[in-house]
Amino acid sequence: MNKDFLMELLGSNSVSGSETEIEKKIYDHMKPIADIVTVDEMGTVTAAVNPDAPFRVLMTGHADEIGLMVTAVTPDGFLKVTNIGGIYATTYPGHKVRISTKNGIVYGAVVNTRELCKKEDLKASDLTIDIGAVDKEDALKAVSLGDTVNFDTDVRELLNGRITARAMDDRVGAYIVMEALTIAKQKGVSIGVYAASTTGEETTGNGAYFTASRVRPNIAIAVDVTYTSDYAGIDAGLTGDISVGKGPVLCNNPSIHKKVNEKLLEAAEKLHMSVQIEAANGRTGTDGDIMHRTGLGVPFALVSIPLRYMHCPDEVGSLKDIQDCAELLAQFLCDCTENMNLKPF
Ligand SMILES: [Zn+2]
Incomplete structure (x- = not known):
């Protein structure tokens, strides 16, 4: 785990519309790692490996905060x-x-x-x-x-590899997509991999729209945070039975692509990694909804980090969940092939 990079992102000020400070850090970090790194007019940084490959997967984690x-x-x-x-x-x-x-x-x-x-x-x-x-x-x-x-808050380490910080939503996602690209490259990934730290998710969705419209991915993966039900006052029947520390969360809903989810589950099995499943009845409220509707339509999945007290100054999550999520995505990227058939039948 590149903890220094994660802590640098969590220490940034990145309210939606003012993401330049954090995006510059991501750009500088990814420059020596990726094949190409670009920044667009809104400030979203996109790192790519094998940018000329015909089959492209775009992962996004939003760099902005509320x-x-x-x-x-x-x-x-x-x-x-x-x-x-x-x-x-x-x-x-x-x-x-x-x-x-x-x-x-x-x-x-x-x-x-x-x-x-x-x-x-x-x-x-x-x-x-x-x-x-x-x-x-x-x-x-x-x-x-x-x-x-x-x-004006700090990042503090808690017991059992847990941390508390403001706006882990979704600076952990920005960390994860960049780390997943880094690991996938080390593993010799063959498809085109794009990782974007999107701007504006909490307000306009402009980062996801600009990026997916330009990358034109075959698959998009939004990496964000999700509610947990592992503390008093939360109804698991409403939010799903989700806990901090029990692994990345895959979402089932009417728009999320089942074959992409299956491939993610296969990757988790290969890694002997525990993952959690949440169910949602409509839109995901993430960059995924926006990427899905760009170009000619983009199949997508949502991979989330379980997070307590979302949108509060003391969000709590697990370092292990964060790193597992990066490893899971890297394995998924290495398992994807150019001739993947995404049609359900
Ligand atoms: Zn978010």
Whole structure:
């Protein structure tokens, strides 16, 4: 496992629409490894091995995270915000944040009051950020409207190879697709392999659309995170019987390609790796849905990392699940052949 690379990604600030910091790190890391590495106009980095091969598999892990965006500054210099993606506004009051500005990071504290704690249905528009400014003019010297905001958090290692960090969703996915390409290349993979750290998954889906439209893959694999049912207050009947530490999760739903899933299961068997299965009744809510509908249509599968407390500043996952997922995808890529028949009958 390339833990340093993973930790570097988890330490980045990458709110949807402001992914340049993390994408540059991925580009630099992959440059000496892949046959080619490109960046597109939206900032998505795509690494490829055997780019001229006729059969192509594209894996995506989204590099963006949820967060806030500065919308206004009050006369006394406090920032007002809106949400970027599906945040829980209740997780913000009383916490430190980082604002990504054109001149670098500006730190802030999210205002908390007893009244705010009692407020039902707290929204992003109820939040206020104190950056230490004395008035509006002072604040606007440091930040601009449209700057993005994320929690000022660390990555911490827990017991049993588990870690807690914000936005493992889905920086672990970006790590996994790059690591899977790296391992597949070492194993001598023969098909065309593309790994993309997509932008905008939490908001617009632009990264997946641009990348899949251009790569025109025969198969797409979205690598993301999924809810677990292994802690109090969660109904396994709703989320599936999924646990941290029990392996990567394959999804069954009406749009996910069964033959691709079968091939992934075969790869897991070869590796004697345990995988988990989740069932969903509609769209996956991931880059997979977008890639599926590009070009003439792209068969896809979703491989997920089990994650507790998704979209909170203390998401918890397992390093073993993350590395197993990369190994599983690398084996799958090596098992794919140019003449694979993906038709169901
Ligand atoms: Zn995600």
